[in-house]
Amino acid sequence: MRGGKFAVSLAVAGVVVAGTSACGQSGTDGGDSPGGQGAEGLTEVTVTLNWVPYGEHAPFYYGVEQGIFEDEGIDLTIQPGNGSGNTVQQVAQQNTDFGWADTPPLANAITSGMPVRSVGVFLQTGPSSVEFFADQGITEPADLVGKTVGGTPGDAMYGTFPAWLEINGVDPADVTVVNVDAAGKIAALIEGKVDAIQGFYHDQAPTIENQTGEEVDALPFADFGMNLLGTGLVANESLIADDPDLVEAMVRATSRSFLEASENQEAAVTAMAEGAEQAPDESVMAAQLETTVDLLDLDNAPAPGVNTEQQWTDTLTFLADNTDFDGAVAPTDYWDASFGEDL
Numbered sequence: 256m257r258g259g260k261f262a263v264s265l266a267v268a269g270v271v272v273a274g275t276s277a278c279g280q281s282g283t284d285g286g287d288s289p290g291g292q293g294a295e296g297l298t299e300v301t302v303t304l305n306w307v308p309y310g311e312h313a314p315f316y317y318g319v320e321q322g323i324f325e326d327e328g329i330d331l332t333i334q335p336g337n338g339s340g341n342t343v344q345q346v347a348q349q350n351t352d353f354g355w356a357d358t359p360p361l362a363n364a365i366t367s368g369m370p371v372r373s374v375g376v377f378l379q380t381g382p383s384s385v386e387f388f389a390d391q392g393i394t395e396p397a398d399l400v401g402k403t404v405g406g407t408p409g410d411a412m413y414g415t416f417p418a419w420l421e422i423n424g425v426d427p428a429d430v431t432v433v434n435v436d437a438a439g440k441i442a443a444l445i446e447g448k449v450d451a452i453q454g455f456y457h458d459q460a461p462t463i464e465n466q467t468g469e470e471v472d473a474l475p476f477a478d479f480g481m482n483l484l485g486t487g488l489v490a491n492e493s494l495i496a497d498d499p500d501l502v503e504a505m506v507r508a509t510s511r512s513f514l515e516a517s518e519n520q521e522a523a524v525t526a527m528a529e530g531a532e533q534a535p536d537e538s539v540m541a542a543q544l545e546t547t548v549d550l551l552d553l554d555n556a557p558a559p560g561v562n563t564e565q566q567w568t569d570t571l572t573f574l575a576d577n578t579d580f581d582g583a584v585a586p587t588d589y590w591d592a593s594f595g596e597d598l
Contacts, residue, residue: 296328297325297328297329297330298328298329298330298501299330299332300324300329300330300331300332300352300353300501300505301331301332301333301334301351301352301353302315302331302332302333302334302351302352302353302354302355302488302505303334303335303336303342303345303346303350303351303353303354303355304333304334304335304336304342304355305336305338305339305342305354305355305356305357305486306335306336306337306338306458307335307336307533308333308335308527308531308533308534308535309458309462309534309535309539309540309543310457310458310461310524310527310535310539310540310541310542310543310544310545310546310547311378311457311458311486311543311544311547312333312355312527312531313516313520313523313524313526313527313540313543313544313547314509314512314513314515314516314517314523315331315333315355315509315512316333316523316526316527316529316530316531317512317515317516317519317522317523317526317527318331318508318509318511318512318515318516319331319333319526319530320526320529320530321512321515321526323508323511323512323515324505324508324512326508327504327505327507327508328504329501329504329505329508331508333530333531334351335533336354336355336356338360338410338437339356339357339360339361339410339411339486340356340360340364340409340410342354342355342356342489343356343360343361343364343369343371343489344364344369346371346489346490346491347364347369347370347371347491349491349493349494352490352494352501352505353488353489353490353505354371354488354489354490355486355487355488355489356486356487356489357411357485357486358373358376358381358411358483358484358485358486358487358570359411359414359415359483359570359574359580360410360411361373361489361589362570362571362574362580362582362589363574363580363582365582365588365589366580366581366582370491370492370493371489371490371491371492372489372490372492372495372589372590372591373487373488373489373589373590373591374487374488374489374490374495374502374505374506374590374591374594374595375487375488375506375509375510375560375561375562375594375595376484376485376486376487376560376562376566376590377485377486377487377488377509377510377513377551377559377560378484378485378486378487378547378550378551379484379485379550379551379552379555379556379562379566380475380477380482380485380549380550380552381476381477381481381482381483381484381485381550382455382456382457382458382475382485382546382550383411383412383415383453383454383455383475383476383477383481383483383485384412384453384454384455384456384473384474384475384476385399385404385416385451385452385453385454385473385474386444386451386452386453386454386456386459386460386463386471386472386473387444387450387451387452387471387472387473388444388467388469388470388471388472389469389470389471389472390469390470391450391451391472393451393472393474395423395474395479396419396420396423396424396425396474396479397423397424397425399420399425399430399451399474400425400429400430401429401430402430402431402450402451403431403432403433403448403449403450403451404416404430404431404432404433404449404450404451404452404453405432405433405434405435405440405443405444405448405449405451405452405453406432406433406434406435406440406452406453407434407435407436407437407440407453408434410437410453411483412453412454412476413432413453414578414579415476415481415483415573415574415577415578416432416453418481418573418576418577418578419476419479419480419481422479422480422481423479423480433448433449435448435449435452440452440453440454440459441454441459441462441463441466444463445463445466445467456473456475456546457543457546457547457550458543459471460472460473460542461538461539461542461543461546462535462539464542465535465536465538465539481573482569483570483573483574484562484566484567484570485550487560488505488506488509488560490502490505490591495591499593499594502594503594503597506560506594506595506598507597507598509559509560510558510559510560510561510595510598513551513559513560514553514558514559516544516548517548517551517553517559520541520544520545520548521541523544524537524540524541524544525537527540528540557595557598558595558598559598560595560598561595561598562590562592562595564586564592567586567589567590568584568586571583571584571585571586571589572584
């Protein structure tokens with residue numbers, strides 16, 4: 256990762272998790288259609304998150320607690336994930352009905368032949384960033400020169416980091432990237448093994464502050480010339496073709512859940528604290544959710560989960576121009592816009 260134009264891997268990472276059960280396999284009616292019939296005739300549906308639950312996911316738990324998914328005929332089960340790439344694989348293999356995944360790994364998965372599509376990205380502003388303790392005095396990308404930055408090979412941030420430095424006038428050769436496992440990045444920063452880490456600042460920064468009592472700052476990629484669409488709902492092409500009504504109901508319920516959670520953040524955090532076995536402390540969740548709401552860009556988006564063709568074109572163009580992503584810059588190859596039309 257030195258000098259010149261960088262062709263770096265955005266390969267989908269992660270080993271398929273054995274034993275993850277899709278509703279189509281575990282529904283009580285034993286039928287072949289996605290989502291067996293659950294209590295009171297509701298359709299059993301699973302959504303697999305991009306990671307273990309954190310504040311960004313509170314709207315799902317709030318939507319379940321408030322009966323929003325039930326209103327759409329859905330009995331929703333929320334499953335923890337192990338990275339967006341792995342979640343996309345689970346959707347492709349029909350081990351889960353829906354996934355919640357980041358857009359760059361999704362785009363790369365589709366290019367590799369996985370039969371999946373985005374049915375709506377919710378984080379209109381991507382949360383990718385470089386995070387560090389505030390006492391380092393880092394205020395712009397140029398301040399990273401001579402620093403060590405922990406990153407995880409295979410994830411979108413690792414792949415786009417050199418290009419992000421270059422568009423901000425920094426030679427990537429002047430910043431040392433240390434390869435760190437995703438689960439070990441926070442520890443690497445806290446223990447002083449690196450000066451900064453690549454990460455989602457809306458998730459990790461509150462976690463680090465809670466663990467250390469020290470203030471954490473970040474340089475969001477989006478604030479410095481590189482905004483890529485973030486996380487959203489992913490569905491298998493067969494589910495979209497065979498049961499578009501279910502997909503539409505899921506998108507509608509998720510959109511409403513995010514909107515209402517943004518207006519009732521304390522209640523959403525409480526719902527997640529009660530509903531998620533692996534949830535962080537409520538103070539951490541609250542901080543994570545508050546930043547997530549900002550990333551939804553509700554002042555400009557017609558509704559949570561509604562995207563524009565230009566947003567997709569911009570994201571795909573950046574990936575094509577600055578990484579080894581070799582897919583077509585054609586939004587409809589990656590995104591089905593039809594499910595956001597009535598939101």
